[in-house]
Amino acid sequence: xxLLQRTLRSRAALALVxxxxxxxxxxxxPAAATGDKPALVVIVGGVGGLENLAGFTKWxxxxxxxxxxxxxxxWTHGKGHILKDLQDTRNxxxxxxxxxxxxxxxxxxxxDRPIFLIGRSGGSVxxxxxxELLPPRSLERIILLSPAVSPAFDLRPALxxxxxxxxxxxxxxxxxxxxxxxxxxxxxxxxxxxxxxxTGFVRPPDADxxxxxxxxxLVEVRWTPGMILRGHPGGHIGTAMPTFLAxxxxxxxxx
Numbered sequence: 001x002x003l004l005q006r007t008l009r010s011r012a013a014l015a016l017v018x019x020x021x022x023x024x025x026x027x028x029x030p031a032a033a034t035g036d037k038p039a040l041v042v043i044v045g046g047v048g049g050l051e052n053l054a055g056f057t058k059w060x061x062x063x064x065x066x067x068x069x070x071x072x073x074x075w076t077h078g079k080g081h082i083l084k085d086l087q088d089t090r091n092x093x094x095x096x097x098x099x100x101x102x103x104x105x106x107x108x109x110x111x112d113r114p115i116f117l118i119g120r121s122g123g124s125v126x127x128x129x130x131x132e133l134l135p136p137r138s139l140e141r142i143i144l145l146s147p148a149v150s151p152a153f154d155l156r157p158a159l160x161x162x163x164x165x166x167x168x169x170x171x172x173x174x175x176x177x178x179x180x181x182x183x184x185x186x187x188x189x190x191x192x193x194x195x196x197x198x199t200g201f202v203r204p205p206d207a208d209x210x211x212x213x214x215x216x217x218l219v220e221v222r223w224t225p226g227m228i229l230r231g232h233p234g235g236h237i238g239t240a241m242p243t244f245l246a247x248x249x250x251x252x253x254x255x
Contacts, residue, residue, distance in 0.1 A: 039068040039114040046121030047085035049076040056242040064250035086122050096126050100133035107138045114140035114255040122148045125188035131161035144168040145239035146197035150187045159214040167252050171223035173234030174198045
């Protein structure tokens with residue numbers, strides 16, 4: 001009984017922070033966007049369907065003056081299914097195929113229109129895995145926010161599928177969800193370890209010249225105390241805060 005109670009408490013605590021974001025959008029007038037045809041930004045949010053990442057990103061890009069259209073991609077089992085979303089690899093594969101179909105359709109409709117892909121927390125596994133089903137250089141950039149994948153995740157397919165960088169935001173202070181949480185319940189790619197969203201990614205130890213060249217386009221942005229003023233105190237939900245998205249993420253959503 002005590003073991004059951006501890007497990008339930010652990011799951012409740014994890015559910016509170018893993019992909020959860022209930023902040024209110026700041027009241028601020030949007031800046032005028034520039035450019036002609038807006039870029040496309042496809043959002044793959046975190047587990048549990050609890051956050052408003054697409055809505056906050058729409059607010060952020062308007063306030064940053066970035067001309068883009070934000071398109072959410074729903075892949076979860078519904079609100080509150082934290083562990084099921086994290087651990088259901090069959091659903092990952094199914095939704096990854098659906099995401100690939102969506103991205104290929106967008107690319108074929110207008111090959112010159114930039115497509116950005118944002119993956120946050122557990123959704124990062126789809127944002128990375130989908131690149132194996134995409135043509136080379138069909139994406140402009142991939143942005144990873146607190147990625148709940150293992151540090152050794154092979155980024156070569158994703159780097160081949162992008163014209164520019166993969167930008168990954170990580171924090172040493174994300175110890176509860178992406179440290180203890182993924183040691184306890186596993187990363188989205190099913191390793192029991194700290195996640196890349198806490199420690200950063202590890203370069204392949206046997207990298208050849210092509211791999212080293214690809215990984216030069218991996219940009220990792222480590223949390224700094226200055227981000228507190230932009231709504232990111234260093235924990236897991238900070239990378240979904242609208243002011244952080246406007247200041248730190250939106251500039252990467254320009255071709």
